[in-house]
Amino acid sequence: MNKQELINKIILKKEFSQLPKKDVELAFEHFNKRGYVDEEEIKFTRNLLRKVFSAFTSQKILSLKNKSPKWILKKHLSTRERFNFYEEVYGRLFKGLGKKLSIIDLGAGINGFSYKYFKKIIPHISYIALESMGQLVSLMNNYFEKEKINGKAVHLSLFELENVKKLIEKTKEPRIIFLFKTIDSLERLKRDYSKKLILEIAPLVERIVISFATESMIKRKKIKVKRNWIINFLEENFNLIDDFELGGERYISFNK
Numbered sequence: 001m002n003k004q005e006l007i008n009k010i011i012l013k014k015e016f017s018q019l020p021k022k023d024v025e026l027a028f029e030h031f032n033k034r035g036y037v038d039e040e041e042i043k044f045t046r047n048l049l050r051k052v053f054s055a056f057t058s059q060k061i062l063s064l065k066n067k068s069p070k071w072i073l074k075k076h077l078s079t080r081e082r083f084n085f086y087e088e089v090y091g092r093l094f095k096g097l098g099k100k101l102s103i104i105d106l107g108a109g110i111n112g113f114s115y116k117y118f119k120k121i122i123p124h125i126s127y128i129a130l131e132s133m134g135q136l137v138s139l140m141n142n143y144f145e146k147e148k149i150n151g152k153a154v155h156l157s158l159f160e161l162e163n164v165k166k167l168i169e170k171t172k173e174p175r176i177i178f179l180f181k182t183i184d185s186l187e188r189l190k191r192d193y194s195k196k197l198i199l200e201i202a203p204l205v206e207r208i209v210i211s212f213a214t215e216s217m218i219k220r221k222k223i224k225v226k227r228n229w230i231i232n233f234l235e236e237n238f239n240l241i242d243d244f245e246l247g248g249e250r251y252i253s254f255n256k
């Protein structure tokens with residue numbers, strides 16, 4: 001099979017059917033070089049795509065409609081872990097930012113369902129989620145429409161940097177960027193891409209927040225891997241605003 005045929009086969013699986021082409025190609029390139037047979041290329045690419053995109057999402061989210069935000073937040077691994085801490089987390093991250101804010105949530109998963117928590121702290125919010133899993137984008141947009149929320153989810157890969165920047169520039173200032181538990185996903189597909197992304201978007205925004213898990217999402221064990229490379233990079237290039245851990249997640253906020 002040629003490359004296009006292999007990719008077409010890979011995305012026959014429903015969970016990958018709505019991923020941007022760019023993301024699937026990046027995953028595929030990892031296994032296209034080393035002389036694997038077709039079946040292996042398909043299998044290994046799908047395994048990688050699963051780790052980067054769909055592993056966090058319960059299939060129930062994708063099939064059941066009209067569930068409450070609480071139900072949905074608890075069906076995604078990342079938001080489930082954060083659920084009991086939302087008010088405290090947003091309270092800290094928004095400190096000093098005033099009453100108006102544009103939130104741009106990169107690799108949002110279903111975090112748009114936590115809209116009511118940030119609305120409690122900042123009265124005038126405009127929210128935009130960028131996410132590769134098309135199914136999650138539709139889910140959030142249905143919710144925003146139904147609840148008449150000033151929010152929008154956009155189906156876009158974070159690897160499409162120029163489009164990401166254009167979308168950020170269209171929002172009103174001041175702006176805050178969330179990159180919650182997404183850096184590992186980006187690094188798995190393209191090493192050092194998170195640094196490039198952060199450097200390019202930082203001049204456009206008031207504040208960036210990155211987060212990562214400090215406990216394994218499944219076994220509740222402390223993760224041993226040190227994220228020194230990203231911490232050093234942030235310390236060298238940015239002004240750190242806050243750094244704290246809550247509910248097995250470490251949050252670091254910074255600006256230029």
Ligand SMILES: C[S@@+](CC[C@H](N)C(=O)[O-])C[C@H]1O[C@@H](n2cnc3c(N)ncnc32)[C@H](O)[C@@H]1O
Pocket residue numbers: 023052053054056078079106107108109110111130131132133156157158159179180181182185186
């Ligand atoms: C671990 S989840 C975190 C979700 C959310 N940020 C949170 O913490 O609640 C990672 C999310 O990033 C998305 N993602 C990974 N790589 C992406 C990319 N290149 N572009 C857009 N979204 C991406 C995945 O689909 C997934 O929803």
